[in-house]
Amino acid sequence: QVQLVQSGGGLVQAGGSLRLACAASGRSFSISNYAMAWFRQVQGKERELVSAITWRGESTFYADFVKDRFTISRDAAKNTAYLQMNTLRPEDTANYYCAAEYRLPYVPAPPSDFAYWGQGALVIVSS
Numbered sequence: 001q002v003q004l005v006q007s008g009g010g011l012v013q014a015g016g017s018l019r020l021a022c023a024a025s026g027r028s029f030s031i032s033n034y035a036m037a038w039f040r041q042v043q044g045k046e047r048e049l050v051s052a053i054t055w056r057g058e059s060t061f062y063a064d065f066v067k068d069r070f071t072i073s074r075d076a077a078k079n080t081a082y083l084q085m086n087t088l089r090p091e092d093t094a095n096y097y098c099a100a101e102y103r104l105p106y107v108p109a110p111p112s113d114f115a116y117w118g119q120g121a122l123v124i125v126s127s
Contacts, residue, residue, distance in 0.1 A: 002026035002116045004098055009121030012088055016125075020083040022098030022118050031074050032057075035104035036081040037114060038072060040094035040123075047097070051083060052107035061107040065091075088125045095120045 008020040020038065024031050037052035051072040052061045060072060071084040081098055099114035 004118035006118040006121045009123050011124045014127050017086045022081040024079045031079045032076045034100040037099045038083045039097045042094045047111050049108050055103045090125045090127045093125050095122050
């Protein structure tokens, strides 16, 4: 059983930064074997892909609306994925979810391609 536990959401002013963390655990789980992704969702809208990295780490994806502002990373020693969010805008306000899929070799990928999900973290950016 794989569990993803998120932390790091909160309230920030426009132009500020936050870092989301996604700590993974489970029997014999190694984050190095999993593609990791961050999605976000606003009430009434579909969940959208923000950023993702393939399981080998050779490819990353960033949605146009976060390019040059957000950075995805993984720490194999801590079995944790991160989303560093800089220069935040009010339109970045959403619930952010991390997701994992065993040896997914491609990104971008839709939500249905990911088997494991974190509980979500609310990010509110005030103007």
